[in-house]
Amino acid sequence: MPDIHTFVPRISSSLLQADAPSLLTFNSAHPNISIITPSSPDYSTVHQEYNCCNTTVPLAIIFPINVAQLVAAIKYCTSQSPPIAITVRGGGHDAYGRNALAGAVQLDLRLMKWTKISPPESESRYGNATVTVGPGTTAIEMQRALDAVGLAAPTGWLGTVGVIGWACGGGYGLEAGMWGLGVDNIVGAKLVTPEGVLVDTDGDADLLWAVRGAGLGNFGVICELRLKAYPNPRYLAGFLIFPLVEGERVFGGFQRMNDEEGIPRNFSAELTVNTTQLGPSVNFLFAWITEKDEEVAAGWAYLGKLKALGTVLLDTVAETSILKFHEFIHTEPDFNARGYTTMHSLALPRLSPDLIRMVMDRPPPANGTSAILFHHAHGRALQIDPTTAWAHRDEHYIWTLCGFAKPDATPQEQEVPEGWSDNMFRTAFEAHLGLEKAYWSLSRPEHCDAVRYFGLETVNRLRELKKKYNPGNVFPAALPVLEYM
Ligand SMILES: Cc1cc2nc3c(=O)[nH]c(=O)nc-3n(C[C@H](O)[C@H](O)[C@H](O)COP(=O)(O)OP(=O)(O)OC[C@H]3O[C@@H](n4cnc5c(N)ncnc54)[C@H](O)[C@@H]3O)c2cc1C
Structure with missing residues (x-):
């Protein structure tokens, strides 16, 4: 093949x-x-x-x-x-x-793959290491190159996602609490404009601002992205799985912990609900990240607190590295063996009792791959940064309903995950459980409205910049869509 x-x-x-x-x-x-x-x-x-x-x-x-x-x-x-x-x-x-x-x-752009690393000792004006990737570079490829020189950078969960698509579109992930979202880690980019001119954001701070949250095709094709890189931290990671029947205790207890003491920025707080051999379950993708040896014990203590939330079906948390954990997620065989059917996404302000009840009453179809994902924004991801166009800095969860069917599923078999995802989304939407701001990288096009997301002032600033670099809108599939009113 x-x-x-x-x-x-x-x-x-x-x-x-x-x-x-x-x-x-x-x-x-x-x-x-x-x-x-x-x-x-x-x-x-x-x-x-x-x-x-x-x-x-x-x-x-x-x-x-x-x-x-x-x-x-x-x-x-x-x-x-x-x-x-x-x-x-x-x-x-x-x-x-x-x-x-x-x-x-x-x-x-898949063949335009490269990773160049400037180590921390160099004269980087960000006072730190940076990694430069080509537009075909995937998350796992970047992590492998960085790990080889003792460095790491935040990425999303799945290794095959493009670094540029992930980072410029927002970029949630296991390291967001500590290092921020993808947009927070962009330090520069090169773009090819519709006239074929190569521009560098180093010459236009406004363009850098725009690329950090709204740069996928609006101003040109990004042919190079520069991101912060960090010395490999101490990293505890693994799966912590509870039965979904205890969802009220587990989700509710976790929300209470958050209300009472906040979520430590070292912790990832990313969750899934799916049905595996262990039955319908709630799965914490536990990741504890710290640059300080003395904070490792706090990670184990936090794991202990989470384990007390319910009956632990599986705990694989161990000290590992960012690359090893991402390789583990990356090589899960199911990721490569499914045909996708449907997806919906909504931003939630919190894990409310109504939401938890709904998730427990309507777990993902038990075909082993359909799942509800929760990306959590807290810690560094909430730091307001006027040098990014990114506009969602209140604590929230990106709640994504992934309905999957096997690649050879019949149309009838596809209807099961599709109906589940559609109904669940509609119910949550109509009950106003979500926020106005959708995460447009994961939300359906009809639920993405740039003005609702960024606010009119930011959208107008983005439109002005678009007029300068791409007046003819020659990349009509750009994200976010700035032409809606
Ligand atoms: C299985 C899966 C897991 C995911 N996990 C996460 C996650 O953990 N965290 C998270 O935040 N998001 C996640 N996402 C969402 C993902 O980050 C976005 O969909 C992202 O845009 C995908 O980028 P890509 O390059 O792989 O996709 P593509 O489909 O190739 O590109 C996505 C968009 O970006 C544009 N684009 C890509 N490269 C460039 C470029 N060089 N210049 C200009 N425009 C460009 C494309 O035109 C397209 O509009 C996930 C999505 C999937 C399907």
Whole structure:
């Protein structure tokens, strides 16, 4: 089976003529730049993304391998009359397919993978280490490169997610309490504008502000992102699993602990509810992160407090490293063996009794992979930072209902997780259990409203910047959508 990393697709002129004649001149001028079109025999395997139900068929997919090729592709598309619309694909995890559009060229950046590290001893003006990634670099690839030199950086849970898509869109994860969200860790970026001009946020503080929360395609294609990196901390991590029938005690007790003493910034507070061999369960993805040896004991003590919340079905918490724990999550076999069906997401202010009751009454379908995920924003993630466009700094949970079916599921089998996710979301939404601000990286497009999320003043500032860098809106699948009113 062709793999995009080892197989570079070539296209015949006759196929290009039939599928995308507007790219014939580009192909003759740049024969080394790979293109694939929907009729190419390898299209379906090369085009794979996380949600196999995303079936939008683009005009063609172009695979640049470096910035010069990316610039050439963008310049060509935008200089045509009429211009050819462009979408961008990084790690391919947008659940709603917002990396492709019918009739548009998709720039697939998976081959533009690199990781460069400036160690802390260097003259970094952030006084710390930084890591520079290419637009095809995934979370686990960045963690591996950093760990090899004794460093780490925050990422999301899953190793295959693109670093740029995750970080620029918000970036929740196990290290957010201590190190902040992805947006908080961005220190710079290079973008290719629609005219094919390379700009660096070092020359425009406003552009850096915008990239930190609203930069996915609005101002150009990000061809390099620079992030803070940290010396490998002491790290306790593992799964702490309770039966869902004790949900009221476990969730309620956890919310009480939070109300009474707050959640330590060292702790991740990320949760899942799913049905495994242990039955329907509540699962803390326990992670305790500290740069101080003396705070490790506090981590074990906090684990003890959590264990007292209910009957522990499984406790795998051990001292490990960020890379090892992420590798463990990454290699869970189910992650690669499911076909995605449906997803909904809502931001919650707290784990209210009504919410807990609803989760207990309607657990995810017991197919082993459907799940409710809770990303928690606390600690450093709540620090208001006027140098980021990011606008959600009150404590909250991102509550995501993931309904999955097996890749070979029949339409009837797909209806079960789909109906569960739809009904659960609607009930919570209508009961006003959620906040106005959706996390647009995980929320359905129809629930993402930039003005509700960022506020009109921020949206107007973003629109002004967009007029400067991308007046023609040549990346129509950009996130967030700034054109709604
Ligand atoms: C299984 C799964 C797990 C997830 N886990 C987390 C998590 O733990 N925490 C969290 O916060 N989020 C999580 N997410 C959400 C995820 O971070 C976002 O969907 C993210 O945008 C995915 O980035 P990608 O590059 O993999 O996806 P893509 O689909 O390739 O890209 C997503 C969007 O970003 C744009 N884009 C990507 N690269 C660029 C670029 N270089 N320049 C301009 N635009 C670009 C694309 O056009 C598209 O609109 C998860 C999603 C999934 C499906």
